Amino acid sequence: MRFLLSPLAVLISGPVVACDLALALAVDVSGSVDAEEYRTQMDGLAFALNDSVISEALVRARARLMLVQWTGVSRQQITIPWTTVDTFEALDAFAGRVANDPRVWRNYSTAVGEALETTMEAFAEVGDCTRHLIDLSGDGPSNEGIEPKALHPYLRALGITVNAIAIEQSEPDLTAYYYENVIVGEGAFVVTASGFADYPERIRKKLLREVTQQNAALE
Numbered sequence: 001m002r003f004l005l006s007p008l009a010v011l012i013s014g015p016v017v018a019c020d021l022a023l024a025l026a027v028d029v030s031g032s033v034d035a036e037e038y039r040t041q042m043d044g045l046a047f048a049l050n051d052s053v054i055s056e057a058l059v060r061a062r063a064r065l066m067l068v069q070w071t072g073v074s075r076q077q078i079t080i081p082w083t084t085v086d087t088f089e090a091l092d093a094f095a096g097r098v099a100n101d102p103r104v105w106r107n108y109s110t111a112v113g114e115a116l117e118t119t120m121e122a123f124a125e126v127g128d129c130t131r132h133l134i135d136l137s138g139d140g141p142s143n144e145g146i147e148p149k150a151l152h153p154y155l156r157a158l159g160i161t162v163n164a165i166a167i168e169q170s171e172p173d174l175t176a177y178y179y180e181n182v183i184v185g186e187g188a189f190v191v192t193a194s195g196f197a198d199y200p201e202r203i204r205k206k207l208l209r210e211v212t213q214q215n216a217a218l219e
Contacts, residue, residue: 139170
């Protein structure tokens with residue numbers, strides 16, 4: 001026998017909310033990033049994810065989050081695979097994994113193109129999400145491998161937006177480089193951190209801008 005829900009039961013249960021945001025967090029672990037700076041990035045990112053406004057928006061969006069560590073050619077690794085954060089407990093657990101994620105590489109070059117390519121390919125697993133976003137942080141321009149701009153047509157075709165945070169510790173023109181060569185997609189933007197000490201607050205503001213846009217779309 002088939003059991004049919006009454007109109008009242010359907011109204012009470014409400015619609016099933018799908019994933020509205022797939023967000024890949026791509027963190028620079030190249031040779032120019034020392035151990036303390038690596039820790040600043042991971043702790044700052046975890047802190048930002050636990051911001052009350054950011055966390056509420058991510059949970060409401062049933063977001064899927066992923067962490068990528070990247071450096072030179074052939075050295076990009078998804079260290080935390082796609083994780084659904086549809087509860088505050090799930091988001092807290094993800095933020096905790098970020099804070100404790102061990103560094104994979106040291107002392108290698110900066111291959112922004114390969115970082116984008118590796119991250120881009122992983123979005124095949126989250127095709128049901130409404131928005132696809134790569135949040136890339138780095139402290140230098142690409143100095144080996146695929147030119148990041150060469151990937152822009154593929155990122156556009158897949159509907160993936162790339163935003164970036166430029167850590168201008170030793171590269172004062174990095175923001176301009178990221179604007180010209182890295183970011184892509186409607187509304188894409190770069191946030192500037194003057195150094196690693198500035199990173200935690202800047203990444204919080206960056207995520208707030210990104211997920212608040214998504215939150216507004218849910219209204």
